[in-house]
Amino acid sequence: MSRAFVKEPDGDQAVPELPDRVHSPHVNYVTPAGLRLLQESVERLLARRKALGGDPSAGNKKDLMRVDRDLRYCEERVRRAVLIDPAGQPKDEVHFGAVVEAATTDGRRMTFAIVGEDEADAAEGKVSWVSPLARAVAEARVGDTVVWKRPAGEVELTIVAIR
CATH class of the missing domain: 1.10.287 (Helix Hairpins)
Structure with a gap:
């Protein structure tokens, strides 16, 4: 069959289809x-x-x-x-919505909130609940020491406060 009479899109009309954005497999x-x-x-x-x-x-x-x-x-x-309303979460353990203050073995302190994937923003101290950091501190209590496994190497963190 000849394609001689099939209208081809002009250069400025040809717009490639955009694939849908991929959704996370997590809740x-x-x-x-x-x-x-x-x-x-x-x-x-x-x-x-x-x-x-x-x-x-x-x-x-x-x-x-x-x-x-x-x-x-x-x-x-x-x-x-x-x-998940953080106000309803236990304050004696790290859970979703918690603001965590932790210290490294060399005394450096970090404070971060555990939030949803769409809300995560490292520059604002908000980490996704599925991140390695959030998983490392999940269910930890004040005084617990956990190991945060990072690509740059493992870091021991001691939980100082949970808000």
Whole structure:
């Protein structure tokens, strides 16, 4: 069969399909703040989609595809969210939502919060509950020493405080 009369997309019309963003295989535990961040992302993406007009013919097909993909991802993350309120967690052990203060063997101190994957931000001292650091301190109590296995080598941490 001849392809002579099949319309090929023009250079500026050809937009490759964007694959969906991959979801984590882990349960989507979220703090109240993490759930708010996800919901705000959905609202921001809906506003962006509206601003684009929802019309792929207006030369913004690629932007619209990206917004739609990210919107599907965020809506699914909200749908899968399992809200854990840190206020309801025990304070005598490290659990999801805890703020942990720990000391290394050379006396350096670090403080971090254990949060959901979407809320994690190392620069803000927020680590994902599935991270090696969070797993190392999980269920530890004040005074316990744990081993944090990192690619750069193991570090012993003593739990100083749990909030």
